[in-house]
Amino acid sequence: MSDQSADIAQRHDWGSARFQSNLARRRRNEKILAAFGLGAIAMAFLVLAILLWTLISGGAQAFRQTHVAIEVPVSAEWVDPADPAKGNYRNVIRDAMQTTFPDADPSELRALSGILSNAAQFVVRDKVVADPSLIGQTVSIDVPTSDPYDQLNKGNVDTQSAENTRRLSDADIAAFQQLKDQDRISLPINWALFTNADSRFPELAGLKGAIVGSAYALLICFLISFPLGIGAAIYLEEFAPKNKLSDIIEVNINNLAAVPSVVFGLLALAVFLGWFGMPRSAPLVGGLTLGIMTLPTIIIATRAALKAVPPSIREAALGVGASKQQVVFGHVLPLAMPGILTGTIIGLAQALGETAPLLLIGMNAFVTAAPATPFDASTALPTQIFIWADSPERGFVSRTSAAILVLLGFLVVMNAVAIWLRNRFERRW
Amino acid sequence: MTGIAFALLLTAALTGYMMNRRAALALRDGGQRLHSVGMFHGLYAVLAVVVPSVVVILLWLMLQAPVINAMVMSGLPAGTLDGLDSGARQLAQAEIQSIAGGRIFGSPESWKLDAAERLNSLRGLSGWLMVAVVALVVAAGLWLTRRSVAPQFRARQAVERIVLGLMIFCSVIAVFVTVGIVLSLVFESIRFFQMVPITEFLFGTRWEPQIPIRADQIAADGAFGWLPVLLGTLVITFVAIVISVPVGLMSAIYLNEFASPRFRAVAKPMLEILAGIPTVVYGFFAILTVAPAIRAWGAALGIPVAPNTALAAGGVMAIMLIPFISSFADDALSAVPRSLRDGSMALGATRSETMLKVLFPAAVPGIVGGVLLAISRAIGETMIVVMAAGLIAKMTINPLDSVTTVTVQIVTLLIGDTEFDSPKTLAAFALGLMLFILTLLINIVALRVVRKYRELYD
Secondary structure, eight states: HHHHHHHHHTTTTSHHHHHHHHHHHHHHHHHHHHHHHHHHHHHHHHHHHHHHHHHHHHHGGGGOOEEEEEEEEEEEETTTOOOOSSSHHHHHHHHHHHHHSTOOOHHHHHHTTTBTTHHHHHHHHHHHOGGGTTTEEEEEEEEEEEEEHHHHHHHHHOOOOOGGGGGOOHHHHHHHHHHHHOOOOOOOBBTHHOOOOOOOOOOOOOOOHHHHHHHHHHHHHHHHHHHHHHHHIIIIIIOOOOSSSHHHHHHHHHHHSSSOOHHHHHHHIIIIIIOOOOOTTTTHHHHHHHHHHHHHHHHHHHHHHHSSSSSSHHHHHTTOOOOOOHHIIIIIHHHHHHHHHHHHHHHHHHHHHHHHHHHHHTTHHHHHHOSSSSSOOOOOHOOOHHHHHHHHHHHHHHHHHHHHHHHHHHHHHHHHHHHHHHHHHHHOO | HHHHHHHHHHHHHHHHHHHHHHHHHHHHHHTOOOSOOHHHHHHHHHHHHHHHHHHHHHHHHHHHHHHHHHHHHHTOOTTTTTOHHHHHHHHHHHHHHHHHOOEEESSSOOOHHHHHHHHHHHHHHHHHHHHHHHHHHHHHHHHHHHHHTTTTTTTTHHHHHHHHHHHHHHHHHHHHHHHHHHHHHHHHHHHHHHHOHHHHHHHOOEOOOOOOOSTTTTOOEEEEEHHHHHHHHHHHHHHHHHHHHHHHHHHIIIIISSSSSHHHHHHHHHHHHHHHHHHHHHHHHHHIHHHHHHHHHHHTTTTTOSSSSSHHHHHHHHHHHHHHHHHHHHHHHHHSSSHHHHHHHHTTOHHHIIIIIIIIIHHHHHHHHHHHHHHHHHHOOOOOHHSOOOSSOOOOOOOOOOOOOOOHHHHHSSSSOOOOHHHHHHOOOOHHHHHHHHHHHHHHHHHHHHHHHHHOOO
């Protein structure tokens, strides 16, 4: 016996060099695995940081817009006082550039007028239409510059590069510098990004249409998925008998949650647009599509919230004589509500970022006005991002990033509300 | 009109509630014993009014547009639509509708103006008719429920039966959605397969859906073999999985075994952020940052790199999948019974040995299930590839080449004109059907694998 234990002790001499090196190797492996894990997490964070940095550095510029302030003499030659809406405001703007640049000859004026955004003539027109007595006088306006000059002012144009590789000639740049020296150029906050709808001109394009469209779609999505989802979840969790039908519904919902979103777009295209003849590009159809997409998410979240309510609550209520539905609607559902709302908000946040199904029902249309009702053609925030990402103008690159930041802002707020709800009302039993 | 109908409905519901509740309470105060409390008599009236009239309103709104359009089109003077094909008919219909909406372009023919006027008058009529029908339904509901108030009337049971019915309806909706998806995909695909033989679609190796729309247009004759599209999808999916699985697994292992609780509490939500970013943002990131970077590396190394590489699309997709795989693997590792971990540690194994030789093998089924779900997501992912992958289908497995995917083709075929009788648009539905079947199969297998693994320890 003692021989044997001595034998084992000898074979397992923990102090021997072999064991020491073995141990060192095992500890090294431990460190290597931990380092790999940490490296993987660091890599994910690095990508996240690069992504956010790209968006913020690119998008921050779009929250400011170069404006130019000029005096516009409204001559009766171009605008008929009897019908101020039909005047030739293009020439009015040309006159304004002539007064600002007295030395410029007529051939240069055309290029100089290009400093101003296309909107300048409409700004003047609206002022004159509102107050026809301005004809013959000088109007001061402060309007956005067109996109190339905006980029120049923001330092995105390399003035040292060869002249034929940039959109602005040396003369253009000199003219802009002259305006700058006259203190006419300013860089205010770009409220137009939120008050304008889409436009072909980057300096005028805004997100209002997309935000309103998304809001309508999300409202309809909520109106559909919330009641239907809660109803289905309560039935499946509290009332459904264990039979084939319940099993089928259950499997079905789980599979529906994993169906690719583009397939829901195909469904909407074939059924809502094809069979029911609903209007294309309408937030109503978008909301319906997002609603049936969100339904499984809400059902699953609601069931989890209902499951978390302890059976003792149900038993106590049943014990004092409540009916099964009185138990559910009077006691279980109110206790589960915070969890349900959290799940709903997270589901809606997902729906807000969803793009593919909206593309298939035509919510990537070019619409220059915010929709007045959910039946009007409109875009949504993610589809607007998609449209702008496809536009070649330089100004749209930073506007795309800005639109993404706005979208992410909404998502952060929604998720923050969900987390707050969970922390505020969560109960541990 | 719909607003008036709903207002009518709401007032009636409120009136019904008050009326029935008061009647029931009056009976009680008269000394009779009620079976149900007054509130349930009121609720019974509310449900009897609201449910049928909401059904009427929704059905009306759904059927109104097609019925009125058919009436307007059939009411056109005889012979106006003769010789026009379906496209021209739709165009005429759209023009009539836009005239009716007050948007008149140019000088339309007089029959269009007449039709638009007829359309508007029919719409007005339909609105009033709907209000009238709703009023009738509401009145009938109120009258019937008011008559039902009696001491022995089981109002609570009646209300609960209706509510249960509504809840069953809600659960069945989900089934309807699935049936709707399958039916619409199959229906349109069958129409597609009548134009293009199914064998050509399944086994053809050329995908060139640019068919001539007009007779004089120069375009390819159109080839609808989905194999190159499928291959492109698989290449991008492969790239995404090859990158995301190791990263996701490693981060799960670290979070599960090595990380301090505080680190875990911070890192896990940060990883989840990656999953919450909309895919259109990833697509923009791919074209703005990743694709140029890959091109620059390719140029520096002297390798020919296509502008829309599968590597860029797959790589960005991998970022999206990392948190998905990580949280799945984390859950699977946490689900391994504590006793296995303690037993291994008690025998003197290091944490990495415990992880790699005990926990990981035990968690493999769950992890495989997660990876399968990630594959199904990668196959169905749309926006990243629409923005970052190519449009031309090629039979290649080179990740530095430009490939296209099933979802890209669906979106590009359906953006813009959607005429429902050209093989070009119908092909999108056939692709959609394949996508649906493929992802469904993977999901079923994944759920099987996960379930099997759960049974092992419970």
